[in-house]
Amino acid sequence: MSESLTLDKPRSPRRPAARRNNFELYSWAFMRISGLALVILVLGHLFIMNILDGGVHRINFAFVAGRWSSPFWQFWDLAMLWLAQLHGGNGLRTIIDDYARKDTTRFWLKMLLYVAMAVILVLGTLVIFTFDPNITA
């Protein structure tokens, strides 16, 4: 062991920097923090909408109008929309990374995912903020 190690980075002539940024660390942390919030938000939503007091059978336009007359439920639904979409989108991004075999497949699946996420986030936010209980049929 007297000789110094001459083989620096064997078998990898060009090794990219292991990490360019901490994005994956932040997304890992985000999955856990948003997950905890979603346990309350989503299970509460499912309980109220599907189980409590007749469940899905009492849901109609008037029911939605009654709920969204309260800023509390507006904020609940807005937080749930954003956290669920980002949490689920990040999960699907990981799954695409795991299973897509070609770089082009991976790229286009992610583009499809990001477009779908943007459409749902914009549409959902707009619906919550512009909801009109007196809309004419």
Added chain:
Amino acid sequence: MSTTASTAPEAGASDRAGASRRSGTFYRGDPGMWSWVAHRVTGVLTFFFLFVHVLDTALVRVSPNAYDEVIETYKTPFVNLLEVGLVGAVLYHALNGIRVILVDFWEKGPKYQRPMLWTTLGIWVLVMIPGTYFMLARTVSEMFGGGH
């Protein structure tokens, strides 16, 4: 690096067999692996439902009738049954997610990952029994009991 549970080449098989598998230190085929598979499947299903669900809710901006008509399909027996499946999937994902957080952050989490899995499944069954009853009671009574 991939976390895909791919089929390993036979060359590596000798490392996988033997004492390490029997003493329970190996991940592959362990209940812990299946909990991860189920976490992915339930997560993807929920994400796809969320996409549809935001679109159907957006109909409140079209007209009360358009919204009510689509929501009526949620009250049909078959879709009602799918809702039980959705609640079951989300509940599993939530409980197992808490388990994953405990494995990550609780010092004894990795040691107790397996008992925590059985606890998770136990809570799931305990919640789903009354949950399924309340979700399906009206549909079942209308189909077989002649209404109420």
